[in-house]
Amino acid sequence: MEKFIIDGGNPLKGEVSLCGAKNSGFKLLIAALYSNEPSTLHNFSKIGDVLTTAAVIKELGGQVSFGENHVLQVSGKNLTKQNLSQESGQLSRASTYFVGPLIHRFGKAVIPNPGGCQIGRRPIDRHLEGLKALGAQIKEFPDHYEILAKRLKGGYFAFPKNTHGGTDIMIISAACAEGKTILENVAQEPEVDDLIAFLNQMGGKVSRVEPRTIVVRGVDELKPADYTVMYDRNEAVTFACAALATKGDVFVLHAEEKYLGAFLEAVRKVGGGYQIDRRGIRFYYQGQLRATDIVTQPYPGFMTDWMGLWSILMTQAKGESIVHETVFENRFAFVNELKKMEAKIELFNPRVDNPEAIYNFNLEDDQPQYFHAARIIGPTELEATTEEITDVRAGASLILASLIAKGKSELLGVEHVERGYENLDGRLRLLGAKIARKKL
Ligand code: UD1
Secondary structure: OOEEEEEEEEEEEEEEOEEEOOOHHHHHHHHHHOOOOHHHHHOOOOHHHHHHHHHHHHHHEEEEEEEOOOOOOEEEEOOOOOOOHHHHHHOOOOOOHHHHHHHHHEEEEEEEEEOOOOOOEEEEEHHHHHHHHHEEEEOOOOOOEEOOOOOOOHHHHOOOOHHHHHHHHHHHHHHOOEEEEEOOHHHOOHHHHHHHHHHOOOOOOOEEEEEEEEEEEEOOOOOEEEEEOOOOOOHHHHHHHHHHHHEEEEEEEOHHHHHHHHHHHHHHOOOOOOEEOOOOEEEOOOOEEOOEEEEEEEOOOOOHHHHHHHHHOOOEEEEEEEEEOOOOOOOOOOHHHHHHOOOOOEEEOOOOOHHHOOOOOOHHOOOOOOOOOEEEEEEEOOEOOOEEOOHHHHHHHHHHHHHHHEEEEEEEEEHHHHHHHOOOOHHHHOOOOOEEEEEE
16 A cells, blocks of 8 residues: 655646546457457556456456557457456445446356446446347346356347446447447547547448448458557646646646547636647646636536546636536535645535436435535635545545645545546656655
């Protein structure tokens, strides 16, 4: 166990390079299991989520080897087990991603209830309904599911609400199903398209025919591929917020305008500076930031994963900002910690006329003690703190708060940040941050 010790107050300056996308890498590993020959994946981040997925693959008998320079090889050769252990299900939310390759090989997949970040209930009802539409028979037990089909069959499924993971899972599962699958109301996240491109390189036939419609023509088998994982747009936002909040100037190598539209619009409104060129995007402070309201939404909207970082940035903006979270039902855990740092932030539930249409979570998962919005008044000088990080995005937000706070903060729970960021502290240090690691 380790902790970060952060001495805040330094403007971050310099150039930083993005790593491969957390929300893409792990699922390409799983899709690659369709082939017995090794696929080679480049630009792979060595992060907790990838290591956990690799461990599950090895537990099932598959092969994963990490090479130099973020290159990785993976194959489904020797895949002998169709049961994911309870432990692996608790560690990762990736369980249902395995269903397609396991059914293709064994006609059966046994998966535990998925785990993952503590940011809400995160049910998998939409995944399971989708799999049923492909002819899977699903038996539910208290702590696991048995999913059976001799071979999945092409079908039609319209997601009742947006789901990024559900869209991925249906694409992977339909890739080797018999016949054509039409998926409607699918997620538009760029990481879904990274998966589509990878499957197509393996010989799959997947196309996004409309922004929210994907057609998958099932093939009998997939071959290995050589593929480069896309860069992480959440990391781009992390470094951008760090540059603006610390009154710094950071060039984010590989940041791409096309994936960051909603964020760049918000930066413009708040009065932050940015300059786009073909290598990446420079983010810089150019004077007092202005309060700005945002509402999180599925892509192409303002992403929920950016909400915590944005809230910290708004503690430095002049006036009252409102942040409305509509994707997850309970994602404001970091607010208590921020309050201890003297931030002026209050949670509340805004009036919403049509919650079923506005909220991406299932309304029955909402609870009276959950809040869906925060009101932030700035600018405030934050005080240093000692806190425990409990999830990856809240962790990045607390690191950002500590980078701008007066004095020395100590953040425990480094491993939660490392589920999603490779060497975040090292890269921040290169930008001039005073951040050290200490063993507990
Ligand atoms: C993915 C991303 C996560 C991001 C999120 C939204 C990965 C590993 N994670 O999470 O970083 O914040 O997309 O862009 O890629 N839901 C249900 N039933 C379901 C499926 C989802 O109720 O069957 C709910 C979820 O609880 C959540 C909302 O729908 O409230 C959106 O979830 P989803 O888009 O599926 O997010 P993830 O794929 O879990």
